[in-house]
Every structure is written in structure tokens, then in C-alpha cells.
Amino acid sequence: MQTILQNLLNGIAAGSIYALIALGYTMVYGILKLINFAHGDVFMLGSMMGFYGSRWLHRLRGGEALAVAESSWWSAVLILLFAMVVCGVFGYLNERIAYRPLRNAPRIASLITAIGVSFFLEYGGQMVFGPNPKFFPSIIEKHRLEFFGVVTTSYQVIVLGVALFFMLLLQYIVFGTKFGRAMRAVSFNYETASLMGIPTDRVVSTTFVLGSALAAVAGILYGLSYPKIDPLMGIMPGLKAFVAAVLGGIGNVPGAVIGGLIIGVVEAFVAGSQWSTYRDAIAFVILILILLFRPSGLFGKSQAEKV
């Protein structure tokens, strides 16, 4: 019973990180029908910015370069904001340079540039940050907590809290603001939305900024939970988050969150069993099984084909 609860908790913590990345995939897909393969690497960029951000912050305060950065709530929030801003700017430039010129080209062309941007971040990251793994600093103090025999750390609680906060924030933005309404309109029909006076280009840019900022949050939370980070770390979580988005029905915001949680929990249980070496495959097995029975994901709309 305890191990089940333990696995469940670990799974939800990992799943909420997947969910944050999946939100970026699903928003971009919902609007542009583009699989933004560079998104997993934006997540890596966020994690790296957390690493360098905490270093610079420490140096700004006159600390020694290699000493452990002091951990306080304020510095953690600053680091988080820094990473979100850098990733947001990157997301904007990415859309502007690599995707917007291809808006009217065949859809597959922007998929290839997405792959190109992904390669660029991976190899460029190896050049700029160095190929060796780095140790993500503990930007907040770590405590050991125990409830009913289930061991957890303050980090897991923070991961859950921060992830939940940003998911609710996104939910509010999409369903409660004027911008969100514009976003949903663009996602419903791009051309009609632009005829109705919605500045579609600006909506698309903002969506990319939002998605990339969420990826940065996920990157920092990932760094807290699994402190070894390197330029290729975004590949697998990115791919699994994409699977999570498809699982929930791509283009559907709550679907991405639930898909992420499902994958995180199932992976935690597989990792705790004798099949642990198959952990990386299980996300895809679930995906194939679900798509066989629900071809457009759990919450996806199955669109009637027009003749």
C-alpha cells in the first residue's frame, strides 16, 4: 500500500512536469496544426537558464563563483522569472524566424524547420554550455517530509504547487481573458478569425511566448527534481510530453494535463516494478493502445470529414 502511494506521488510529481511541457505542444498545435519539435529543447534551455541564472545572481551578490548559491524564496522566484523571460524571447524569435515565413507553405515544411531548430538548440547547446552534465543548484532549501509512511521532499510539494499554479493561470488566460477568447477563435478557424479583426499574428506569437515560458518553468522544476542537466536532456521528456499531448487529444488544454499525469504515474509504477528497463517505452505503448480505441485521443474532438 505504501509503495503504491509512494509511486503514485512520484508519478504525479513527474507527470506534472510532463504536463507543463505538453501544454506548450498542445497550444501551438491547436492554433497552427504544427508539431513544434523544438519545444523539448526550449525546456532544456529553461533548465540551463535556471543554472546560469542562479550562478549570476550569486555573483551579483558578491559571492564566490563556485560556492553553493544561497537559497531563498526571492532568489528562486527571480531565477524562475529570468528563465521564463529568456525562453519566452526565444519562443518569439523562433516563431518569427522559422515558422512565420512558412505560414502559407505546406505544413510539412514548418515541421522540418522545427526539426532544424531542435537540432540547432541541441548542438548549439553542446557548443555554448558544453556537452558535459551540470549539477542543477538547490535554489530552495530541501526538507524531508513524511505523511502516513510516504516519504517525500519539500521539492515534490513545490513542484506540484508551482505546476498547479501555472496550469490554473493558463486555464484562466485561455478561458477567462479577452486574449484567450482570441486564441480560441484562431484555433477554431484561422482565416475567419483574421477576418473578424483578430490580430492572428500577434495571437500566434503570444501563444509561442506562453508555451515557451511554461517550458522554462518545467525546466526549472525538472532541474530541482533530477539535478543532472545537459544539452540533450530535452529530447526524451519533450517526446514524452508530446505523447502526453496526443494522448489527451492534441489541441485540448485540460487533455494535455491529464495525459501528462497518466504518463508520469504509469512510468513511476513501471520504474518501480521488475520491468523498469522498459520505462522509456511504456509511454508509447499506452499511446498506441489508447489511439487504437480512441483515434483522436482521450478528449480530442473527432472531426467529421468534409467532402
Next chain:
Amino acid sequence: MRRSSLLKSWWVRDLLGLLIGIGVLLGLSWVLQRVPIVGIAYYFRIVILIGINIILAVSLNIINGHAGQFSMGHAGFMAIGAYGSAYLTFFFFGPYVDKFPEGTQRFVLQNVLFLLALILGGLMAAVAGYLVGLPSLRLRGDYLAIVTLGFGEIIRVILLNVEKLGAARGLSGVPPWGNFFWVFLFAWITILVSMRLVNSSVGRAFLAVREDEIAAEAMGVDTTRYKVRAFVIGSFFAGVAGGLFGHYMSYLNPAMFQFVKSFEVIAMVVLGGLGSISGSVVAAIILTFLPEGLRGVKGWLNTSADPRMVLYSIMLIVLMLTRPQGLLGRKELWEVLARRKDTVQKDARDEEEGKMDRGSGPSIDA
């Protein structure tokens, strides 16, 4: 002069072409092995990798370009072919051939068994292609793409866990039987099959499925059957390419077949122009050579890190931004060239007509 009726049938011509091709390839590989240039081995290696990538790109073009089914699992099929054929040669054929003394008998036996292993590896990949093609009964577009991607990753993770095939350490000591001749023979066959396929009834059905599935179905095309067929044919050649790759490298590792490998092949097909066979070939050559050709930049920039893959990715983005429809679009190389020639001739004719117009006026000589 009338051509004999025998030469008119396409298969006789193809067979003749193939025989001539075999002769040319044998001659070329004989010459290339004896060229006394220092460092030729390095270029030779690139040429062989280009050949393997041509097979991969042209075979993926059958699935993605002709039948319009977006597959992102080509590395998975390649892995099945590579490990399948390596399993046969490593455990059975290799030790069997080793019992024979050096000589013609051994040489012939080795190559016959290698061909057999390649074809069996390809067939294993084709069976997998059949199994993956089946979900295309229900899935469309991006959902199918992600299922094929997932399939490729599942294959890789399974291979990571098979102790007998070396698991994560990789399988070293695969008989090094792959060579220039076999690689380009199969590249030739792949291109030939692909070209014959487009102009056959099957190929026409593929194109119909790509253009409009509903319309194709209304016209009586069994869309599911043709989609699965495209997957089977494409994955067979991907498996053969994998077998050639494994036997050329003489080492296999599941990490060679990550989905990044599928992406590289997709980039070749899209860059060449979806549906253009010669485009796939051209793009396979460019994208294989590009990272190697950029090797010089490292010394030039004087950095410790290797910037060539960064440049590769930037060039991929720039190429795609400048030619969104691919280098050749949906046309074949000779169509593009022929049209250029036509326009040149037309221009020349126009010019001549212009001259005549001018000449028709009162002239001094007259």
C-alpha cells in the same frame, strides 16, 4: 529502325539495365579499391553512407511522398533489418563461412549468404511495416505519425533489453561484408522499384490516396490495403538499408536508431520534394555530405567545440525557408531540366523571330 519486341517489355529492359549496372558497379568497386590516393578511405566511407541514405530516403518517399502517409518510424524499420540480418550472419552464416578456407568458394558463399541475410532482414522489417500499417486503418495524419514514431522508440527500447544482441553495449563483430557493390546495387534496385511503382496501377492508387482519400475510396481504391502496401514496401527497403549499414559498420548499437535518425531521413525526403524520387536522391547526397563537408569549418573557426552540426541545422532551416516545396517540388530531376531546356529553346526561337521581324524591314543590302 524498329526495336525488337523483346526490348519493348519493361522488365527485359530493367533486367538488362540491372545486369549492366552490376557490371559497372563491380568495375567501379574494383577500381576504387585500387586508387592510390592517400585518405581515399574517408571519402569512400562518405560515399557508402550516401548510398545507404539514398535507399532510406527513396523508400521513405514511397510511404510519405507517394502514398502520403506520414511515417516517423523509419529508424525503427532500419533497426529491425539491421539487427535481423546481423543476427543471422553473426550467429549462423558468419561461423559457417569461417569454416571454409580463403578462396573463390568462400567468396561466393559469403556473398550469397549475405544477400540472403539482407533479404530476410528486409522481410522482417516488412512484417513490422505490415503491423504498423494496420493502425492506419483508423488513424490519420499526425496521429499516425506519432504512432510510427512511438513504434520506432519501442523497437529501440526492446533492443536495449535483448541481452543476446548486446543490449546497450551494442553488437560488435558483425561480419564486415557490406561494401560499395552491395550498397549501390540495392540503391539502384530501390530507385528502380520506386520508379516502376509510381507508374504502375499500385503507384497510381498511392497517388490517389495521397491526393484525396475520400475521392480515392469513392473511385473504388481500397485505401487501407494500399496504405499498408506502401508501408510494407517502404519498410522492406529500410530493413535492407539497415542490414547494409550494420554489415558495413560491423557494429550495431540501439542508440544508432534513435528517432533523430528518422528525422534525418524525413528531412531528406522533404528537402528533396515530397514525391520526387530524384529529389530524395539529391537531398540524401546533400544532407549526408553537408556535415562532412563542414568539417573544415572547425579548424577555420579555431574552436574546441564542433560547430558543424550547428551549421548543418542552420542550413537545413535556411534551405527549407527558401524552398518550402523542396528542392525539386513534386517533379523529377529530368523533368525540371527538360523544362529548362524547353524554355531556353523557346527563348532562342523567340529571339530568331524577333530577328526576322527586324529583318523584314527595308534593309540596306536590298
